[in-house]
Amino acid sequence: MQEKAKTQNSLRLGSPKQLERYRAVLLKDRDPDFPTIYLCGGTGCRASGAEAVADAFRAEIGRRALEVQVALKETGCRGFCERGPLLVVEPTGVFYQHVTIEDVPEIIEKTVLQGEIIDRLLYEDPVTEEKLKAEFDIPFYRKQLRVVLAMNEHIDPTRIEDYIAAGGYAGLAKALNMLPDDIIAELLESGLRGRGGAGFPTGKKWKACREATGKTKFLICNCDEGDPGAYMDRSILEGNPHSVLEGMTIGAFAIGASEGVVYVRNEYPLAVKHLTIAIGQAHALGLLGENILGGHFSFDVSICRGGGAFVCGEETALIASVEGLQGEARPRPPYPAQKGLWGRPTNINNVETWANVPHIISRGAKWFAGIGTEGSKGTKVFSLVGKISNTGLVEVPMGITMREIVYDVGGGIPDGRKFKAVQSGGPSGGCIPEEHLDIAIDFDRLSEVGSMMGSGGLIVMDDRTCMVDVARYFLKFLEEESCGKCTPCREGIRQMRIILDRIVGGQGRDEDIDTLQELAETVADASLCGLGQTAPNPVLTTLRYFRDEYLAHIRDHTCPAGVCRALIRYSILDDKCVGCGVCAKACPAECISGEKKKPHTIDQDKCIRCGVCMSKCKFDAVALE
Amino acid sequence: MELQQVDTILDDYQERRGLLVPILQDIQATYNYLPREALERVAERRGIPLSQVYSVANFYTAFSLVPRGKNIISVCMGTACHVRGAPQVLEELERQLKITAGHTSPDMMWTLLTVNCLGACALGPVVVVNETYHGHMTRATVTDVLDDHARESEDAK
Numbered sequence: 001m002q003e004k005a006k007t008q009n010s011l012r013l014g015s016p017k018q019l020e021r022y023r024a025v026l027l028k029d030r031d032p033d034f035p036t037i038y039l040c041g042g043t044g045c046r047a048s049g050a051e052a053v054a055d056a057f058r059a060e061i062g063r064r065a066l067e068v069q070v071a072l073k074e075t076g077c078r079g080f081c082e083r084g085p086l087l088v089v090e091p092t093g094v095f096y097q098h099v100t101i102e103d104v105p106e107i108i109e110k111t112v113l114q115g116e117i118i119d120r121l122l123y124e125d126p127v128t129e130e131k132l133k134a135e136f137d138i139p140f141y142r143k144q145l146r147v148v149l150a151m152n153e154h155i156d157p158t159r160i161e162d163y164i165a166a167g168g169y170a171g172l173a174k175a176l177n178m179l180p181d182d183i184i185a186e187l188l189e190s191g192l193r194g195r196g197g198a199g200f201p202t203g204k205k206w207k208a209c210r211e212a213t214g215k216t217k218f219l220i221c222n223c224d225e226g227d228p229g230a231y232m233d234r235s236i237l238e239g240n241p242h243s244v245l246e247g248m249t250i251g252a253f254a255i256g257a258s259e260g261v262v263y264v265r266n267e268y269p270l271a272v273k274h275l276t277i278a279i280g281q282a283h284a285l286g287l288l289g290e291n292i293l294g295g296h297f298s299f300d301v302s303i304c305r306g307g308g309a310f311v312c313g314e315e316t317a318l319i320a321s322v323e324g325l326q327g328e329a330r331p332r333p334p335y336p337a338q339k340g341l342w343g344r345p346t347n348i349n350n351v352e353t354w355a356n357v358p359h360i361i362s363r364g365a366k367w368f369a370g371i372g373t374e375g376s377k378g379t380k381v382f383s384l385v386g387k388i389s390n391t392g393l394v395e396v397p398m399g400i401t402m403r404e405i406v407y408d409v410g411g412g413i414p415d416g417r418k419f420k421a422v423q424s425g426g427p428s429g430g431c432i433p434e435e436h437l438d439i440a441i442d443f444d445r446l447s448e449v450g451s452m453m454g455s456g457g458l459i460v461m462d463d464r465t466c467m468v469d470v471a472r473y474f475l476k477f478l479e480e481e482s483c484g485k486c487t488p489c490r491e492g493i494r495q496m497r498i499i500l501d502r503i504v505g506g507q508g509r510d511e512d513i514d515t516l517q518e519l520a521e522t523v524a525d526a527s528l529c530g531l532g533q534t535a536p537n538p539v540l541t542t543l544r545y546f547r548d549e550y551l552a553h554i555r556d557h558t559c560p561a562g563v564c565r566a567l568i569r570y571s572i573l574d575d576k577c578v579g580c581g582v583c584a585k586a587c588p589a590e591c592i593s594g595e596k597k598k599p600h601t602i603d604q605d606k607c608i609r610c611g612v613c614m615s616k617c618k619f620d621a622v623a624l625e
Numbered sequence: 626m627e628l629q630q631v632d633t634i635l636d637d638y639q640e641r642r643g644l645l646v647p648i649l650q651d652i653q654a655t656y657n658y659l660p661r662e663a664l665e666r667v668a669e670r671r672g673i674p675l676s677q678v679y680s681v682a683n684f685y686t687a688f689s690l691v692p693r694g695k696n697i698i699s700v701c702m703g704t705a706c707h708v709r710g711a712p713q714v715l716e717e718l719e720r721q722l723k724i725t726a727g728h729t730s731p732d733m734m735w736t737l738l739t740v741n742c743l744g745a746c747a748l749g750p751v752v753v754v755n756e757t758y759h760g761h762m763t764r765a766t767v768t769d770v771l772d773d774h775a776r777e778s779e780d781a782k
Contacts, residue, residue, distance in 0.1 A: 043743075043744060043745060044744075044745055044746075044747050044748070046758075047745040047748055047751070047758035047760060048747075048748065048758075048760070081745075081746070081747035081748075082747045084747065225744075226741065226742075227742070228702070228703035228704045228705070228706075228707075228741050228742035229703050229704040229705045229742060229746055230742070230744070231742070231744030231745075231746070234744050266650060266687050267740060267742075267743060267744075268744075304643075304644065304646065304647060305646065305647050305650055306646065306685075306687075307646045307649070307650070307681075307684070307685025307686070307687045307688065308685050308686040308687035308740075308741075309684065309685050309686065310741065321646055322643050322644075323642070323643045324642075324643040324644060324645030324646065324673070324677075324681065325645075325677070325680075325681065326680050326681055326684040327684065327685070342642065383744075383746065385704070385705035385746035385747070385749070386704065386705045386708050386709070386746075387708060387709070391705070391746055391747035391749075392747065423704065457704070459704045459705055459708065461708055465708050470704075470707075470708070473704070473707050474704075477702075477741070481741075483684075586765065588717065588720065588764060608716075610713055610716070610717075610764055611713070612763075612764050612765060615763070615765075616765075
């Protein structure tokens with residue numbers, strides 16, 4: 001193993017041709033039919049115990065001395081996080097879900113060695129109850145189109161050989177033989193728009209930075225993925241860090257930048273680890289650093305970890321943070337393309353945007369523009385979360401409808417509940433109700449209905465989600481994350497949150513809705529940066545589509561979803577209670593009493609309205625009013 | 626206070642510009658918080674005003690200016706966790722630990738924190754104790770999780 005690493009280090013690719021030759025050598029050594037277990041190593045699956053499963057596989061392979069017969073590969077995120085840990089056994093392509101360490105010996109013995117399928121580990125279609133063998137049979141994957149995430153499933157993110165064998169760095173090799181202006185023209189023609197939120201055309205951004213005066217230029221990759229419920233960028237960086245590095249290197253060549261910074265959230269340690277490894281490997285092979293692929297072009301990338309501030313996703317705040325200052329936004333213009341990091345022209349794109357670049361260059365702008373809608377090209381990665389059956393990471397072509405995502409890919413709402421809304425665009429986005437479920441997803445259509453694409457978090461809500469509470473949740477989030485520099489954002493959001501506190505507390509007043517509306521418009525108009533300008537969106541869209549819920553809180557003092565504690569009460573139904581005492585035992589406030597085998601009662605003064613009694617009762621004897 | 630480790634960290638960053646946030650992260654990883662003396666050394670060696678170091682340490686939620694407990698509990702307050710009941714889980718933790726979010730128990734056993742999103746939404750509500758993820762948390766499972774980790778700490782002794 002060590003020997004191998006040594007030869008790798010001495011190998012430096014001196015030209016695009018040598019890269020191709022190296023790829024051919026790698027491919028020759030690979031047997032596509034070699035029995036391999038592809039185990040998902042994304043953060044979701046790891047949180048479900050994938051690392052222990054990997055250890056168990058290694059131990060079992062070692063114990064049975066099967067090293068020459070079976071390989072284990074820990075890949076990036078496969079997306080179907082709800083069912084983790086996930087694995088695929090090749091060459092048969094059998095897909096297993098919810099794998100535990102106890103299953104490991106059986107998988108090796110039966111599936112890997114004898115080609116037998118273990119029924120209980122297969123995914124069962126909830127509608128047809130049919131056991132599905134392969135990943136692409138599963139409805140969750142059927143409507144997806146994987147471009148950016150395509151390689152995640154096959155490559156080990158810590159091995160550059162895997163990426164190169166799969167066609168990696170071909171885009172860079174091609175780009176180095178193009179004129180920078182032609183690369184930018186290709187980007188413009190592809191119609192790629194920034195995946196970080198605002199959807200600004202990437203080619204235009206590059207062009208502005210290329211044309212800016214100044215010898216030293218910088219690139220930044222924004223992986224300060226702060227939207228709660230969004231983890232697309234993390235999965236890309238964790239699962240395929242070289243695709244981001246390749247995209248950045250192509251961008252640097254086109255723009256004329258010499259240094260790049262990847263700004264990563266501190267909460268993403270695995271992404272930092274994989275990227276650090278990737279940078280080292282790319283350096284060793286001559287794909288990064290001085291004289292890339294033997295040419296005159298040099299470019300280097302470093303990593304800067306964030307400090308946990310949402311506002312740093314905003315480009316000027318991010319730059320301040322890299323410079324070692326508080327993450328405060330500043331007015332634009334000048335735009336970073338003219339005056340960015342250390343006062344130099346700087347181009348900032350988000351992770352998913354960078355990861356799209358190599359595909360556009362190697363497959364061509366026409367191919368990319370062939371996917372999607374009139375104004376939004378390509379695919380988009382979403383994290384589909386909340387009250388949804390199939391939580392996970394999905395990549396779909398632009399133009400797919402929200403209904404298809406929620407019901408076909410996401411499998412609908414669990415526990416027989418009813419769909420209420422889907423929230424897109426993070427804290428600055430909006431809630432889309434049932435009536436707009438059939439809109440085609442693209443940047444412009446989402447804005448029309450009052451939401452936005454954002455970075456790609458889709459949070460599904462059912463009839464037990466209170467929309468006033470959701471609006472309050474986002475405002476509280478933004479209040480805490482506002483950098484405090486400008487008054488409309490700092491004070492306006494706070495005032496709106498105070499009003500919403502009042503409403504969910506049962507103290508709402510008739511005039512509150514108008515005041516909210518007015519404040520929302522002022523904050524949107526007068527704030528300095530994107531955070532404040534879009535902060536009122538959750539309030540505005542919930543007012544637009546769910547005004548009746550606000551009115552129910554204010555006028556009737558009820559919370560239709562049964563969430564707002566001041567407006568609900570739990571009681572025990574005498575005719576159903578058998579007096580088993582389970583609720584009394586479970587009650588954290590110790591406010592349930594009663595004789596054994598007799599109906600119990602709740603002391604409303606002591607009750608903290610946590611709902612534990614209701615969830616514990618086997619006789620449906622606890623009612624929510 | 627022994628500042629040798631601060632010096633080692635600063636040596637790693639040499640003369641490269643900016644990077645105050647990563648430097649403070651490394652210091653916090655070593656000392657579990659940001660001691661005043663360490664911040665003073667950073668300001669002195671990097672040639673930047675202490676006020677700037679302090680403002681950065683104070684601005685980012687990742688940093689703590691006071692010592693933290695032996696076990697760090699992070700409750701994910703992301704949207705997916707929120708709609709699945711994270712506020713109730715946090716409330717139960719606060720009730721049982723008798724501290725509010727952002728604080729450390731007097732015996733220095735627990736520090737309770739909230740985080741915006743851990744991106745493990747399939748498991749929501751999620752609570753992370755040190756580096757162990759606990760998914761699908763409810764009020765009822767809070768007790769089990771705390772007991773497990775208290776026992777582990779006990780065993781480690």
